[in-house]
Amino acid sequence: MKKAAAKPAERGIRPPDKSTASAFASSWNNVRPGSVYTEVQFLDWMSPLRPQDLKDASVIELGYGNGSLLVHSAACAPSRLVGVELGDTQQVARANLAGSRIEPELVRGDLCEVDAGRFDVAYCIGVLHHLKEPERGFAALLRHTRPGGRFHAWVYGREGNGLVIALVDPLRKIASKLPWWFTKYLIAAPAVLPYFLWARLSEDAAARWPGLRRSLSRLPLYDYTRWIAVREFWFFHHVAFDQLVTPQTRYFSEAEVRQFLMDPEIDPASIYVVPRNGNSWKFGGRKRSEVSA
Numbered sequence: 001m002k003k004a005a006a007k008p009a010e011r012g013i014r015p016p017d018k019s020t021a022s023a024f025a026s027s028w029n030n031v032r033p034g035s036v037y038t039e040v041q042f043l044d045w046m047s048p049l050r051p052q053d054l055k056d057a058s059v060i061e062l063g064y065g066n067g068s069l070l071v072h073s074a075a076c077a078p079s080r081l082v083g084v085e086l087g088d089t090q091q092v093a094r095a096n097l098a099g100s101r102i103e104p105e106l107v108r109g110d111l112c113e114v115d116a117g118r119f120d121v122a123y124c125i126g127v128l129h130h131l132k133e134p135e136r137g138f139a140a141l142l143r144h145t146r147p148g149g150r151f152h153a154w155v156y157g158r159e160g161n162g163l164v165i166a167l168v169d170p171l172r173k174i175a176s177k178l179p180w181w182f183t184k185y186l187i188a189a190p191a192v193l194p195y196f197l198w199a200r201l202s203e204d205a206a207a208r209w210p211g212l213r214r215s216l217s218r219l220p221l222y223d224y225t226r227w228i229a230v231r232e233f234w235f236f237h238h239v240a241f242d243q244l245v246t247p248q249t250r251y252f253s254e255a256e257v258r259q260f261l262m263d264p265e266i267d268p269a270s271i272y273v274v275p276r277n278g279n280s281w282k283f284g285g286r287k288r289s290e291v292s293a
């Protein structure tokens with residue numbers, strides 16, 4: 001009898017995203033307890049999916065970090081909730097999810113390899129742009145969607161991120177090779193402080209003098225700055241550290257995002273590509289009920 005092909009882990013091959021996942025674990029295991037996102041942020045990330053789309057549905061998140069989005073998904077009362085994560089963050093995620101309406105099943109593994117079943121809703125937020133093989137990540141998102149079910153993703157955009165690509169990305173290439181605590185406290189914290197002050201001061205000034213908003217809106221990262229300005233310094237610091245600690249980041253153009261959606265398994269009438277904060281893309285749709293031959 002022929003033996004089943006061994007999985008990469010059994011063959012001793014490192015998953016290609018292992019170093020990315022360990023870098024993120026240093027972020028998730030050293031951030032304050034609870035979801036790092038507000039409910040408003042969750043709803044914004046998930047839309048056009050709405051809480052009622054998750055209610056009584058089977059739902060999976062690919063790349064759940066410390067469970068920050070799972071906390072909010074659980075509050076939508078799905079019938080089943082599963083998370084897949086390669087990094088060593090299960091303990092902190094379990095603590096964050098304690099007391100949720102539904103206990104999520106947490107699977108440790110490479111989302112490109114894992115097969116956790118087929119779900120009514122499959123989502124993947126902030127992960128595909130960190131994968132060595134984003135196409136395999138997207139294929140995994142579709143694989144986890146049942147025929148007729150919905151999938152949803154969010155990635156960094158190439159459009160609107162010129163400043164980040166010119167300034168932050170070169171710094172990331174160096175900072176991601178340093179000890180995590182050095183990057184977090186000695187690079188990310190001082191680097192993000194001026195941006196925090198700018199975000200807060202420019203929003204306060206625009207609230208006081210509304211005529212200023214037109215000029216501010218011409219500046220790079222304007223929508224993103226408005227979005228993050230409502231948050232505390234620790235959140236700015238967390239985001240800056242996430243940006244700098246990861247060894248792998250890609251910025252997707254709208255055309256590249258649309259390329260993902262050309263898959264014949266997707267119902268073309270269902271697809272959407274929505275710009276978010278002027279520098280990222282939300283996209284998704286429905287898997288066809290039946291794939292035509």
Ligand SMILES: C[S@@+](CC[C@H](N)C(=O)[O-])C[C@H]1O[C@@H](n2cnc3c(N)ncnc32)[C@H](O)[C@@H]1O
Pocket residue numbers: 015017020021022024025062063064065066068069084085086087109110111112124125126127130131242
């Ligand atoms: C930026 S975080 C986003 C986490 C979460 N989705 C959120 O929005 O808070 C990216 C996560 O993807 C995980 N990840 C990266 N590559 C992965 C892979 N191949 N399989 C599973 N998880 C992976 C990382 O460990 C990290 O926790």
